[in-house]
Amino acid sequence: MRGLVHIYCGEGKGKTTTSIGLSVRAAGNGMKVIFTQFLKNNDSSELKILNSIENIDLIPCEESFGFFFNMTDEQKVEAKKVYSSLLTSVLKKSKEADYDMLVLDEIMAAYNYNLVDRDELIEFLKNKPEKLEVVMTGRNPDEKLIELADYVSNIQKIKHPYDKGIFARKGIEM
Secondary structure, three states, X not given: OOOOEEEEEOOOOOHHHHHHHHHHHHHHOOOOEEEEEOOOOOOOHHHHHHOOOOOEEEOXXXXXXXXXXXXXXXXXXXXXXXXXXXXXXXXXXXXXXXXXXXXXXXXXXXXXXXXXXXXXXXXXXXXXXXXXXXXXXXXXXXXXXXXXXXXXXXXXXXXXXXXXXXXXOOOOOO
């Protein structure tokens, strides 16, 4: 089976949820999945269950820097080192360990804020292992990434509780 490239983007809720669903479906079919997140704090509920599923290798980011707009210039420099290293590591591992699916959750934000090596990601997508399915999530994907994708789904927000002051709830949004 030839692996394809997915982008799940937009302002709506469900981008990460979609990537998790694909991961679980793939693992349930005996496929080997590598899953990582960028710009998240590693304590989301989904990580607990993903970590317990056979065939899913969760590669956590060892440090959290919070929202980009709250970072100091020094934190942005440090975040770039950490996220670039994480990207390099998971891309290398996905090639060497014969994975079937790679999930890069919130890679669009890391890419757009220049917190990862953009050229490295582009080159990887152009030359990825033939069977590797790549799933990327986040808002505002770059046109270069869209061109390399086989699936691009825009999840549009029509209404969201946040607009009423209801913040992320445990087990639903986090």
